[in-house]
Amino acid sequence: MRIRRTLRLLLAASLCLAGPIQADEVSDQIEAARKAYESGELRNAIETLNFAVAKIQEQMTANLVKLLPEPLPGWTADEPESQAGGMAAMITGTTLSRIYRREDGAEITLSLMADSPLMPMLTMAMSMPFVMQNNQDMKTYSFKGYRGMLEHAADSADYEITLMVGNRLVIQGKGSRLADSKPIEAYFEKLDLEAIQTALTH
Template structure:
């Protein structure tokens, strides 16, 4: 419980220095602080959990915003994003978008952040020898990525964001879409 209060104070201090002003996240933190000061511990915890969920929703929207528009000759579905609660099995934020060409081939980009599963994969992807055993190493901007025999691509951005590009389109199309992702936006969220 004491950690929750410390986290709330740190979260409030961090948000006060950010460009976030009078919004639903700030409102939830203010509500938590008032509840805590009034001795309503359960209400404070609930308000803090609400603030965390709202922050995760913003993070997921940020992931979706980094997904590229359709490349020439392709169409794109609307990007979707979701969050899993802190107690969820996988947690974190996700976003995805599917692209199709005139031949009916598709490419899907999935982005997942702040998920415990990513930490396990990061150890493998950080080692070029192990990563090379998973497929061909390719560069996507300044990022090292793995392109499997099926042309699917996996890369780790900022050691916490897993990007997967897959589908039934040719390997070149998947690589082109991987290179079209706004990696700087992903890393800077």
């Protein structure tokens, strides 16, 4: 029953994927797994289902990394990275990240984290402001109505902004060799927060 239910779920997921070639490949694997299951070839059915799952995750990752902005003028960027499946994602949630660099050595790492362990800690900090008041390098922060925190030591060129978006999404910008937090905020401005929430939390 569990394999049959997994087959139905995978088939539904494959129908929602945009790329017709990949979707056909996934559907073919699901159909092959169904036939193997009905023939009693359970190990073969599981292996074929795992292949279909991997292909679906690849397509999900390809769509998710598009949520991270392209580099702003004067900046370059590494390829986006995604952790959207496997055991690690079960622990840390879905995480997208990209590193941006400027010629003067400045660097920003932008991360989008769904179902992150940071969320309960941030929620607690927001509900108990005295936690941040006891840390002179940390203060409350807001961006487009979303709450968060900004961390910066007075003698440092490092800035870190962590933002809560809804109940399940954390956006974090970490910058080094910066004069202020404005470059991080400029990348925040490029984010489609509504699209990100939809993609990462539904």
